[in-house]
Amino acid sequence: MSEMPSTSAKPKVLVADDEQVIANTLAIILNQAGFEARAVFSGEKAVEMLGSFQPDMLISDVIMTGMTGIEAAIVTRTRLPKCKILLFSGQAATADLLEKAREQGHEFEILAKPVHPTDLLAKLRG
Numbered sequence: 001m002s003e004m005p006s007t008s009a010k011p012k013v014l015v016a017d018d019e020q021v022i023a024n025t026l027a028i029i030l031n032q033a034g035f036e037a038r039a040v041f042s043g044e045k046a047v048e049m050l051g052s053f054q055p056d057m058l059i060s061d062v063i064m065t066g067m068t069g070i071e072a073a074i075v076t077r078t079r080l081p082k083c084k085i086l087l088f089s090g091q092a093a094t095a096d097l098l099e100k101a102r103e104q105g106h107e108f109e110i111l112a113k114p115v116h117p118t119d120l121l122a123k124l125r126g
Contacts, residue, residue, distance in 0.1 A: 010034060010036040011035050011036070011057065011124075012036045012037075012038075012053060012054065012055045012056045013027075013030050013035045013037040013038075013056065013058075014037070014038055014046055014053060014055035014058050014059070015027050015037055015038070015059045016040050016041070016043060016045070016059070016061065016064070017041065017064070018042060018064040018065060020039075020041050022113075023041055024039045026039070026120070027039035029117045030124075035124070038055075042064055042066055043066060043069060043072035044067045046058060047076070050075075050079050050080060054080065055076075057085070058072070058073060058083055058085050059086045059087075059120070060072055060085070060087055061089060061113075062087050062088070062094045062097060063089055063097075068097060069089075070087065070097045070098065070101045073106070074101065074106055077106065086108075086109055086120075086124075087108050087109065087111070088111040088115050089110060090114070094110065098110065109123070111123065
């Protein structure tokens with residue numbers, strides 16, 4: 001009996017946050033919870049990783065210098081339509097960015113920072 005390759009067993013999650021400690025911590029928590037998670041520190045880097053990593057889910061901060069999480073989410077949705085997207089933010093400016101995305105036909109779920117790991121895992125598994 002041949003074994004199935006384990007690469008497809010773990011859902012792939014890409015975590016993008018310009019606060020490196022947050023991105024790295026979330027990736028560690030997700031890896032320990034049975035996901036294959038990678039951390040990147042910008043929206044541009046998240047978009048760059050889409051081809052090589054092909055995540056099943058993108059978890060991104062909204063407010064980042066350069067490309068925002070919402071812009072990265074829109075590119076991700078275009079390139080990987082099956083990729084789930086979860087955004088989080090600790091800033092009030094998020095509402096304006098979400099409204100602009102809505103006007104372009106994009107709806108995104110958002111979690112408030114700080115995100116408790118239990119809440120995050122519940123969203124990923126739900």
